[in-house]
Amino acid sequence: MRVMLRAHMDTAATNEGIKSxxxxQAIKKLMETVKPEAAYFGLHEGVRSCWxxxxxxxSAMMPSLTWDLFQEFHAEIEVAPVMKAEELAKALGALHSS
Known part of the structure; x- marks a missing residue:
C-alpha cells in the first residue's frame, strides 16, 4: 500500500543530529529501507519536516522504520494511505458507475 510518512522533528534534537x-545517517538508512517513490524535506510549522x-x-515494519525519528529526533509522525491522481480517478469512476 502506498503511504505518506510525515515527520516534524524537534529543532534541538535535529541540531545535535546534524552536528553528530x-x-x-538516519535519513539515509530510512531512504535505503523504504526506497521512496518521492521524498521531500523542508520546514513546516517552524520545524524541520519530511514527507x-x-x-x-x-505494517509490522512501522516501529523499526520510525524508531530513529522518534528516539533521536523526538519527531511527531503521521502515516496515511495515499494515491496518485490516476488511482483517484479510477476509484471515483467506479463510484460514479455504481
Missing part, C-alpha cells in the same frame, strides 16, 4: 552526523511516499509492504 546522526540525522544524515516520504513509499510502498509499505507490511
Amino acid at each position: 552526523g546522526a540525522l544524515p 516520504i511516499v513509499f510502498d509499505l509492504q507490511d
Whole structure:
C-alpha cells in the first residue's frame, strides 16, 4: 500500500543530529529501507519536516522504520494511505458507475 510518512522533528534534537552526523545517517538508512517513490524535506510549522511516499509492504515494519525519528529526533509522525491522481480517478469512476 502506498503511504505518506510525515515527520516534524524537534529543532534541538535535529541540531545535535546534524552536528553528530546522526540525522544524515538516519535519513539515509530510512531512504535505503523504504526506497521512496518521492521524498521531500523542508520546514513546516517552524520545524524541520519530511514527507516520504513509499510502498509499505507490511505494517509490522512501522516501529523499526520510525524508531530513529522518534528516539533521536523526538519527531511527531503521521502515516496515511495515499494515491496518485490516476488511482483517484479510477476509484471515483467506479463510484460514479455504481
